[in-house]
Amino acid sequence: MLVKQLSVFMENRPGRLYKLTHALGKEGIDFVTLSIADTKDFGIVRFIARDNERAYTILKNEGFTVGITELIGVEVADRPNALAEVVQLMEESSINIEYLYSFVLTNHNTAKILMRVNETERALRLLEEKGIKLLSEKIL
Amino acid sequence: MFSPEIETAKREEIRALQLERLKKIVAYAYERVPMYRQKFDAIGLKPEHIRTLDDVRHIPFTTKDDLREHYPFGMFAVPMKKIIRLHASSGTTGKPVVNGYTRKDLDDWSTCIARILTMAGATDEDIFHVAFGYGLFTGGFGLHYGIEKLGATVVPVSSGNTERQIMLLKDFGATALIATPSYAMYLAETAKKMGVLNDLKIRLVCMGAEASTAEMHEALHQLLGAFPTENYGLTEVGGPGVAGECREKAGMHINEDMFYAEIVNIEQNRVLPEGEKGEMVITTLTKEGMPVLRYRTKDITSLTYAPCKCGRTTARMSRVVGRTDDMLIIRGVNVFPSQIESVLMAMPELGKMYEIVVDRKNYMDILEVHVEVGDANLLTDYSKLEALVEKIRHNLRVVLQLDVKVKLVEPFSIRRAEGKVKRVTDLRK
Numbered sequence: 001m002l003v004k005q006l007s008v009f010m011e012n013r014p015g016r017l018y019k020l021t022h023a024l025g026k027e028g029i030d031f032v033t034l035s036i037a038d039t040k041d042f043g044i045v046r047f048i049a050r051d052n053e054r055a056y057t058i059l060k061n062e063g064f065t066v067g068i069t070e071l072i073g074v075e076v077a078d079r080p081n082a083l084a085e086v087v088q089l090m091e092e093s094s095i096n097i098e099y100l101y102s103f104v105l106t107n108h109n110t111a112k113i114l115m116r117v118n119e120t121e122r123a124l125r126l127l128e129e130k131g132i133k134l135l136s137e138k139i140l
Numbered sequence: 141m142f143s144p145e146i147e148t149a150k151r152e153e154i155r156a157l158q159l160e161r162l163k164k165i166v167a168y169a170y171e172r173v174p175m176y177r178q179k180f181d182a183i184g185l186k187p188e189h190i191r192t193l194d195d196v197r198h199i200p201f202t203t204k205d206d207l208r209e210h211y212p213f214g215m216f217a218v219p220m221k222k223i224i225r226l227h228a229s230s231g232t233t234g235k236p237v238v239n240g241y242t243r244k245d246l247d248d249w250s251t252c253i254a255r256i257l258t259m260a261g262a263t264d265e266d267i268f269h270v271a272f273g274y275g276l277f278t279g280g281f282g283l284h285y286g287i288e289k290l291g292a293t294v295v296p297v298s299s300g301n302t303e304r305q306i307m308l309l310k311d312f313g314a315t316a317l318i319a320t321p322s323y324a325m326y327l328a329e330t331a332k333k334m335g336v337l338n339d340l341k342i343r344l345v346c347m348g349a350e351a352s353t354a355e356m357h358e359a360l361h362q363l364l365g366a367f368p369t370e371n372y373g374l375t376e377v378g379g380p381g382v383a384g385e386c387r388e389k390a391g392m393h394i395n396e397d398m399f400y401a402e403i404v405n406i407e408q409n410r411v412l413p414e415g416e417k418g419e420m421v422i423t424t425l426t427k428e429g430m431p432v433l434r435y436r437t438k439d440i441t442s443l444t445y446a447p448c449k450c451g452r453t454t455a456r457m458s459r460v461v462g463r464t465d466d467m468l469i470i471r472g473v474n475v476f477p478s479q480i481e482s483v484l485m486a487m488p489e490l491g492k493m494y495e496i497v498v499d500r501k502n503y504m505d506i507l508e509v510h511v512e513v514g515d516a517n518l519l520t521d522y523s524k525l526e527a528l529v530e531k532i533r534h535n536l537r538v539v540l541q542l543d544v545k546v547k548l549v550e551p552f553s554i555r556r557a558e559g560k561v562k563r564v565t566d567l568r569k
Contacts, residue, residue, distance in 0.1 A: 007519035011550050037522070042548050044519050063552040067516030098521055116520070 001124070001134045002070040003114060004052050005033075008045045009065040020045060023062045029055050033114065035101045046101075048114075071114045072123055073135030078104055078111045086113060089130060095123050142258040142290070143251065146397045147452045151445060154396050154454065159193050161425035162400060166190050166199065169431040172217035175210055176433060196400065196423065197411050202435045204237060207376060212238045215430050223429050228276040229375035229474060236276070239375055240429040246285065248426050249381055252395045253286020256384030259393060259450065260346050260369040262316055264291030269314035269342075271323055272349065272472075273299040278379025279349050279472070283318045286381065292316070299323070306331045309340055316344040317366070320472040321352035325503030328363045342366045348373065348380045349472035351460045356503065357389075370459065376435050377422050383457050388449045391456030398426050401455065403443055406436070417442045420457065438467065468498055468566065470505045473542050477564050480509060480544075483535045489515040489528055493554040499567040508545040509536065512554060 010016050017036070024031070030050040037043060046069070049055035059066040076082035083102065090097055100115035112135060117123045127134060141147045149157075167187040169176040179200045180186065189198060207215060215238075216223060224243055228236035241249065262268075268287045272279035280298060287294045295312055297305055305327060309317070317324060324345050331337045345360060345368040357368045371384035372392050382399050383392035394401050400423040403412045412418045420437045424430075439460045447453045468475040477496055484494050491512030499506045511532065518524045529546050536544045 007516075009513050009516075009519055009525070009548070009550060011548075011553065016550070039522070042525065044522055044525070063550075065513050065516050065519065065551050067519035069520045098523075 001073075001136045002120070003048065003073040003135055005046055005048050005069045005071050005114065006052060006055055006059070007067045007069050008047075008059060009042065010036075010045050011042050012039060017045065019062075020059070020064065023058055023064075024049060024055055027054070027058055029058070033101065033103055035099075037099075046099075069116060070120070071116050072120060072127070074113050074115075074127060075110045075133040075135055076113065078109050082111060083113060086127075086132065089126055089132075090117060090123060093122065093126055095119050095126075141452070142255040143397075146395075147255065147259075147393070147454055149453060151453060155193055157397055158400050158425060161397070162193065162196060162423065163187070163190055165423070165425055165427070165431050166433065168217060169433055173215060173431065175206060175215065193400070194411075196402065196434065199423075199434050201421065202432050204376065204436075204438075207237045207432075208235050211235050213240065215432070216240050217431055218242060218429055225281075226276075227278045227281070227375060227379060229278070237376055239278070239378060241378070242428040245378070245427055245429045248398055249282060249378055250285040250289035252381030252398055253283055254290040255395060256371050256381060256393075257286060257290055257292070257316075257346060259384055259386040259452070260371075261344055261367060261387055262290060262292060262346075266290075266292040266316045266344065267295060267312060267314045268292055268316045268318055269295045269297055269305070269309050269312070271297055271299060271305060271317065271319040271327065277472075278373070278375050279318075282373070282379040282381060283346075283348075287318075302327060302330050303334065306334060306336060306340075309342065310336055313341045315341050316346065317342050318346050318348075320349045321347045321356050321360075321368075321370070322350065322471055322500070322504050324368070325356065325360055325363075328360060329502055332363065337363070340364070345369070346371060346384075350469045350505075353459075359503070372457065372460070374437060374439075376437075377424050377432055378427060378430075382422065386448060386450040386452060390448060391444060391458050393448065393452050393454045393456055394443075396454045398424065400425055401443060401457065402434075403441065404436075412442075414445055415442055417458075417461065420460075468496075468507070468564065470498065470507045470540075470542055473540065475507065475540055475542065479539050480536065481563075483539055484509070484511055484532070487532065487535070489513070489518060490532075491551055493552075494563065495554050496564045497567065498564065505568065506545060507540075507542060508547060510547045510549050510554060512551045513548050514551065 032048040034047040036045050096118040098116045102111055102113040104111045170187045222242050223240040225241040228238045270283050274280035284294055343366050345366050348371045352370050360368045369385040373380035373382040383394040385392050402421045403418040404421045405412055405418045420439050420441050422435050424432050441457045441460050443455050443457055445455050484490055491514035494511040497508040532546045
């Protein structure tokens with residue numbers, strides 16, 4: 001069970017993020033998540049849209065370099081240390097988290113964590129063994 | 141003056157010597173270098189047809205492509221046993237232009253350099269800090285032996301490690317600096333930053349390998365309190381030492397006993413009169429190892445034969461104002477856009493559009509390559525993009541021997557031109 005995320009190459013200069021968000025916005029596509037790290041010359045904008053497939057096609061047509069990445073998504077209780085427990089689990093098994101971001105939906109009392117790791121299959125098994133709830137795109 | 145008998149000879153004496161040597165070198169090249177024999181035979185030209193200096197116009201040009209075609213030793217006029225040194229310049233697709241020197245060639249070369257340093261104001265009491273690269277590049281060794289011939293002291297520092305260079309400049313008390321204009325400026329600025337500018341004793345800066353401007357000379361003079369001069373040469377005709385500026389700084393005196401220079405309008409195949417700008421064409425008059433007849437330098441300049449205030453009577457060339465082709469000179473290194481293109485196009489991760497931006501910051505040339513990212517698979521990790529930048533930098537360094545700033549840009553962000561694409565933006569001009 002993996003969550004599809006779109007990754008878009010973006011130069012760090014004014015107007016670029018607007019171009020991306022507007023390209024999807026004017027087509028009525030909602031973002032579920034969006035993550036951008038601060039970088040120097042260029043970066044990767046990562047997001048999940050309500051309709052990933054359409055978003056992918058739209059951006060492709062607009063000339064963006066866009067890729068699809070599969071992430072592990074887990075749901076944890078919205079309480080202190082919940083994230084730490086998931087991270088600890090990866091750490092103990094020497095699985096490297098390449099990046100991670102989390103979000104909380106307003107009408108839920110759970111937090112959602114999305115992460116990309118170097119050993120996806122093993123991480124999934126571990127999470128399942130521990131009974132941690134995995135997310136699919138639909139649950140988002 | 142290092143060779144007053146030549147440097148102050150009457151014009152007619154210089155021309156007589158040039159004619160005598162021209163006839164000799166033409167016959168020599170015709171006999172010993174198959175390419176010249178073929179070129180002459182193809183148009184029915186015989187060495188004995190060259191009776192006056194003006195007859196030089198009948199000789200076909202030699203181009204860089206000719207030299208590359210005969211890589212590595214096809215242009216040599218003597219057996220390898222007679223060649224005691226090889227040098228080479230960077231080439232477009234990895235094939236450099238090679239030059240080979242006999243013992244006499246090296247001796248003549250040092251004489252040319254000694255003259256140029258003397259006219260710049262150097263004496264045998266100077267201590268020369270040579271910051272040109274030592275290696276296949278003609279600059280380092282060329283200057284080195286000329287300084288020895290002059291009888292001055294050589295500090296063969298070579299290039300790199302600027303702070304250490306400044307320490308040595310200070311500790312050894314160098315009075316003269318040999319560097320590219322951009323590196324001379326960078327050294328001076330760094331010395332200023334380090335707070336040791338006033339401890340330096342540099343009184344002369346002899347610059348070559350890339351063109352400089354009057355503004356840069358002035359800035360260097362202000363900063364270092366030293367007298368900057370420029371000199372000219374190119375690997376194809378032996379390296380530095382073709383011409384150099386005297387204290388009057390009214391053009392570069394050509395070593396006319398060794399080189400015959402013409403200014404040519406290539407399109408019209410016409411030798412231009414004194415004072416007119418065109419491409420400089422050089423014939424080596426004394427080279428044994430690799431004689432070159434009418435080499436097209438691609439450098440745009442003009443000549444004057446008027447005697448100089450310094451007392452010299454040799455012809456002077458003005459500073460090179462530009463080049464007839466698209467070659468870039470970055471920190472003294474020849475760079476062709478086609479070299480960059482070949483590197484980028486060989487990488488499937490990249491898009492097919494790129495642009496080259498050349499700028500000068502703190503008097504150092506900066507080469508920046510913008511290239512579009514084509515492969516979406518790289519987007520899984522930021523580190524893959526970083527690795528890609530590193531890979532491009534590495535591949536460019538292998539070919540250009542230069543550090544290049546690489547910038548990944550979005551697809552379609554590089555302007556598409558209708559018709560001929562302008563790939564290079566040179567902000568130095």
